[in-house]
Amino acid sequence: MDPILEVRDLQTHFFTADGVVRAVDGVSFDVYEEEIVGIVGESGAGKSVAAKSIMRLVEDPGSIVGGEVRFKGETIVSFEEDENGERTESEEMLSNREMRERIRGREIAIIFQDPMESLNPVFTVGGQLREFIEINRDVGESRARETAVDMLREVGIPEPSERFGDYPHEFSGGMRQRVLIAMALACEPSLVIADEPTTALDVTVEGQILEQVADLQEKYGTSFIWVTHDMGVVAEICDRVNVMYLGQMAERADVDSLFHDTKHPYTDALLDSLPRPDQTVEELKPIVGVMPEAINPPPGCRFHTRCPDAREVCRRTNPEPRDVSGPDERTHRAACLKHEEVFKVDYSASAPIENETSAGFDVGRTSTDTGAVDADGGVHGSRGGADE
Amino acid sequence: MSDVSGPGEGASAGPDVAEEGDPLLRVEGLTKHFANDSGFLSWLNVERDADGVPVSVGREWVRAVEDVTFDIRRGETLGLVGESGCGKSTLARTVLRLVDPTEGDVYFEGDNLAALDGEALRRKRKDMQIIFQDPQSSLDPRMKVGPIVEEPMKAHGMLDDDGREERARELLERVGLDPQHYNRYPHAFSGGQRQRINLARALSVNPDFIVCDEPTSALDASIQAQVLNTMRRLQDEFGLTYLFISHDLSVIRHISDRVAVMYLGEIVELAGKEELYENPQHPYTKALLESIPVPDPRKSETRGVLEGDVPSPIEPPSGCRFRTRCPEFIAPEQYDLTPEEWANVRAFTRRVIRHGFEMTTRADLEAEFFTEARPGGAAGEALDRAFVLLERGEWDAAADHLRESFTEPSICAREQPAYEVDPEYGDDRHFCACHLQRDAEMTH
Ligand SMILES: Nc1ncnc2c1ncn2[C@@H]1O[C@H](COP(=O)(O)OP(=O)(O)OP(=O)(O)O)[C@@H](O)[C@H]1O
Ligand SMILES: Nc1ncnc2c1ncn2[C@@H]1O[C@H](COP(=O)(O)OP(=O)(O)O)[C@@H](O)[C@H]1O
Ligand code: SF4
Ligand code: SF4
Ligand SMILES: [Mg+2]
Ligand SMILES: [Mg+2]
Numbered sequence: 001m002d003p004i005l006e007v008r009d010l011q012t013h014f015f016t017a018d019g020v021v022r023a024v025d026g027v028s029f030d031v032y033e034e035e036i037v038g039i040v041g042e043s044g045a046g047k048s049v050a051a052k053s054i055m056r057l058v059e060d061p062g063s064i065v066g067g068e069v070r071f072k073g074e075t076i077v078s079f080e081e082d083e084n085g086e087r088t089e090s091e092e093m094l095s096n097r098e099m100r101e102r103i104r105g106r107e108i109a110i111i112f113q114d115p116m117e118s119l120n121p122v123f124t125v126g127g128q129l130r131e132f133i134e135i136n137r138d139v140g141e142s143r144a145r146e147t148a149v150d151m152l153r154e155v156g157i158p159e160p161s162e163r164f165g166d167y168p169h170e171f172s173g174g175m176r177q178r179v180l181i182a183m184a185l186a187c188e189p190s191l192v193i194a195d196e197p198t199t200a201l202d203v204t205v206e207g208q209i210l211e212q213v214a215d216l217q218e219k220y221g222t223s224f225i226w227v228t229h230d231m232g233v234v235a236e237i238c239d240r241v242n243v244m245y246l247g248q249m250a251e252r253a254d255v256d257s258l259f260h261d262t263k264h265p266y267t268d269a270l271l272d273s274l275p276r277p278d279q280t281v282e283e284l285k286p287i288v289g290v291m292p293e294a295i296n297p298p299p300g301c302r303f304h305t306r307c308p309d310a311r312e313v314c315r316r317t318n319p320e321p322r323d324v325s326g327p328d329e330r331t332h333r334a335a336c337l338k339h340e341e342v343f344k345v346d347y348s349a350s351a352p353i354e355n356e357t358s359a360g361f362d363v364g365r366t367s368t369d370t371g372a373v374d375a376d377g378g379v380h381g382s383r384g385g386a387d388e
Numbered sequence: 389m390s391d392v393s394g395p396g397e398g399a400s401a402g403p404d405v406a407e408e409g410d411p412l413l414r415v416e417g418l419t420k421h422f423a424n425d426s427g428f429l430s431w432l433n434v435e436r437d438a439d440g441v442p443v444s445v446g447r448e449w450v451r452a453v454e455d456v457t458f459d460i461r462r463g464e465t466l467g468l469v470g471e472s473g474c475g476k477s478t479l480a481r482t483v484l485r486l487v488d489p490t491e492g493d494v495y496f497e498g499d500n501l502a503a504l505d506g507e508a509l510r511r512k513r514k515d516m517q518i519i520f521q522d523p524q525s526s527l528d529p530r531m532k533v534g535p536i537v538e539e540p541m542k543a544h545g546m547l548d549d550d551g552r553e554e555r556a557r558e559l560l561e562r563v564g565l566d567p568q569h570y571n572r573y574p575h576a577f578s579g580g581q582r583q584r585i586n587l588a589r590a591l592s593v594n595p596d597f598i599v600c601d602e603p604t605s606a607l608d609a610s611i612q613a614q615v616l617n618t619m620r621r622l623q624d625e626f627g628l629t630y631l632f633i634s635h636d637l638s639v640i641r642h643i644s645d646r647v648a649v650m651y652l653g654e655i656v657e658l659a660g661k662e663e664l665y666e667n668p669q670h671p672y673t674k675a676l677l678e679s680i681p682v683p684d685p686r687k688s689e690t691r692g693v694l695e696g697d698v699p700s701p702i703e704p705p706s707g708c709r710f711r712t713r714c715p716e717f718i719a720p721e722q723y724d725l726t727p728e729e730w731a732n733v734r735a736f737t738r739r740v741i742r743h744g745f746e747m748t749t750r751a752d753l754e755a756e757f758f759t760e761a762r763p764g765g766a767a768g769e770a771l772d773r774a775f776v777l778l779e780r781g782e783w784d785a786a787a788d789h790l791r792e793s794f795t796e797p798s799i800c801a802r803e804q805p806a807y808e809v810d811p812e813y814g815d816d817r818h819f820c821a822c823h824l825q826r827d828a829e830m831t832h
Contacts, residue, residue: 042608158696159743172697202471202635204694207679211693229608232681255685273613275642277680278687280662284642286613290578 003030010067025247041244109184126164174205411459418492467644521602660816720797728761
């Protein structure tokens with residue numbers, strides 16, 4: 001079976017006064033029919049920019065500068081190179097108008113973290129939903145209204161016909177997010193991109209929404225890209241997961257092998273740093289330091305400044321995610337040179353390097369503390385104002 | 389480094405001391421109601437009348453915190469967990485007397501804060517510090533880090549200029565920053581580092597007690613772990629007592645010795661950490677624990693889902709405030725129903741109240757809700773009446789009728805629950821505000 005969405009080597013950069021922010025820097029992944037694919041990573045990893053790039057919604061000063069996005073045989077993003085290596089957008093790309101009229105909302109819908117980004121505060125919730133259905137499903141006003149009320153009920157809004165005329169501010173955060181889910185599903189799109197839709201919500205509300213999404217997904221067979229920083233949410237709803245770090249993919253696997261047969265040191269470290277609801281963890285193991293800024297990413301493997309397994313070779317080589325699964329296992333990609341048999345570099349012969357993880361323990365500052373100290377000088381200095 | 393020492397060092401003030409009867413902080417019947425006039429005439433706000441009773445002439449009251457009682461032992465961390473808007477921050481601010489309580493008392497080191505006058509209260513405040521969630525806005529962007537850390541010392545007239553600077557530099561180091569950062573501005577720091585600056589600032593006046601209001605909620609997982617570890621280390625080094633507020637049950641489990649669960653302004657359960665997580669008794673605590681996503685796909689099958697929304701704190705439900713959503717809401721004694729019959733009645737009642745379905749025919753509804761276990765007798769007659777009203781399209785009347793028949797007579801709607809439970813883990817008291825414990829001993 002072919003994937004419905006193919007993303008290849010996607011690059012989206014922001015051209016700012018301080019320099020080029022390589023927010024998404026060579027990202028590839030697929031989405032198949034009826035699956036929920038997670039994109040997980042810490043803030044600033046490039047998740048939202050990747051999600052917006054798929055919809056071609058990147059705003060100034062950003063632009064998609066490379067790679068391909070194909071959706072059900074149509075080309076959303078593609079580039080051609082001339083003989084001088086100059087890149088231009090390729091002819092086969094859908095026009096802006098086609099994106100607007102055929103793709104966005106109808107074929108691919110997006111849900112943002114802040115529902116107020118998508119709801120207009122001066123119109124009623126029901127009115128906005130009705131209008132959206134009217135325009136996108138070519139039905140009359142009264143039919144659209146009925147559908148809108150049904151959708152509101154389906155996503156769990158109590159007393160939907162009474163609440164139809166309420167304004168967005170009269171809804172709680174959870175209810176607004178449900179309205180957006182109703183809107184996203186109203187045109188029965190093949191793909192919904194959900195960018196941290198439950199991050200601002202309480203766990204009980206999040207639980208209600210995730211359950212609803214699982215039901216609706218079953219009913220309509222929609223595929224989802226679920227963007228989150230929460231490993232718990234990933235574990236709960238995703239079929240496959242992409243782990244992002246600093247604009248690139250670190251690991252991609254089925255959800256079970258990602259958690260139980262982790263192949264990338266970043267994913268490992270991230271899982272180790274989490275306090276758990278289901279068991280008492282006496283000592284947390286933080287990842288040392290902070291994620292460097294995407295404006296000036298480290299050379300070689302982007303995680304090498306914080307990786308406990310980093311070696312000399314990791315400073316020079318930036319590995320792309322390759323399949324490191326064993327025979328008879330499903331594809332499991334990791335961008336880590338430790339997997340020597342696949343990457344064919346001399347990792348084990350290479351010397352371990354000094355980074356933030358190797359700073360020693362001392363009384364006043366534990367290794368974790370020291371990490372934070374070392375990291376910030378170079379990292380945040382670029383924003384100016386540091387007067388040392 | 390001798391200068392920067394807490395009362396915990398040297399002195400024997402660990403959590404193992406003062407086991408019984410010597411709390412650092414005692415909160416008794418603390419209540420905070422806010423007047424809910426929006427703008428117009430709100431300067432007229434009088435929050436209490438002469439008798440301390442809220443004046444409610446044409447005015448709505450947000451009952452943000454209601455009759456909260458607990459104590460915190462020296463050296464321990466009490467976790468306070470609950471959903472957004474349940475009153476955690478209001479409780480914290482009222483405990484510290486940053487806002488005046490509507491009712492109730494707070495004793496700190498034995499002194500009733502309400503009885504202290506301005507100057508005495510100000511001096512007491514030195515021993516009680518607070519750290520807020522948003523490290524961005526809690527630091528003045530125009531001040532350098534050093535003066536930020538020194539500010540509380542200045543306010544309390546501690547040390548001279550040089551002494552303060554020396555102490556600030558030492559504190560920066562103690563919280564895991566570089567003393568060289570003394571001359572930087574906050575914007576040059578990451579979120580985790582800003583929270584460390586906040587810690588240094590709070591520690592500067594050598595407090596005994598720190599209220600931490602969601603101190604790591606804005607941080608990424610890996611950074612959160614760094615800050616939590618630092619907070620623990622500082623607690624040992626300075627002999628600190630924490631009231632640690634969070635909506636994150638995983639963080640609370642990691643950091644706390646005992647845990648209080650709050651719902652709609654009230655503490656519904658309070659117990660030792662292991663006891664609360666391994667032997668929760670209150671249906672709300674259970675629902676919360678079941679709804680946290682566990683970072684393990686092999687364990688996430690059984691996420692429980694709580695129905696409905698949190699009601700408004702302006703008119704909270706009578707009796708048990710959780711009753712409108714409680715999956716175990718107790719049947720009124722006047723009916724003799726099997727558990728299955730009662731479950732059906734409860735589900736039906738709530739769906740009618742929520743308008744959760746379209747009226748079809750009575751037969752369809754009977755089939756949807758009462759195929760198995762349809763109650764007879766008085767309960768059956770009450771249901772018959774509701775169906776008649778629904779068939780006439782009188783939703784509100786049907787809802788009212790069901791409320792009167794099945795909700796209001798329940799003990800859950802009539803009496804405020806407060807019970808002690810025998811703990812299975814450890815021997816800290818286990819308080820549970822749920823009538824399912826009514827065979828156990830009454831607290832009040
Ligand atoms: N100054 C005020 N005037 C009126 N109502 C208020 C005021 N401050 C808080 N409230 C209300 O009191 C209740 C408790 O609010 P509080 O900020 O204590 O909640 P919280 O548990 O800290 O929530 P969060 O997790 O979102 O921080 C809410 O209903 C809130 O709207
Ligand atoms: N409009 C913008 N201008 C400049 N940089 C941006 C802009 N939007 C995002 N970025 C940068 O792109 C990187 C990735 O951001 P984002 O995709 O929002 O991260 P995530 O969603 O994973 O938290 C970050 O370094 C961020 O600062
Ligand atoms: S390539 Fe090297 S630095 Fe990167 S994750 Fe693997 S071991 Fe760590
Ligand atoms: S008192 Fe009743 S409604 Fe409240 S939690 Fe207990 S069983 Fe549920
Ligand atoms: Mg984002
Ligand atoms: Mg709060």
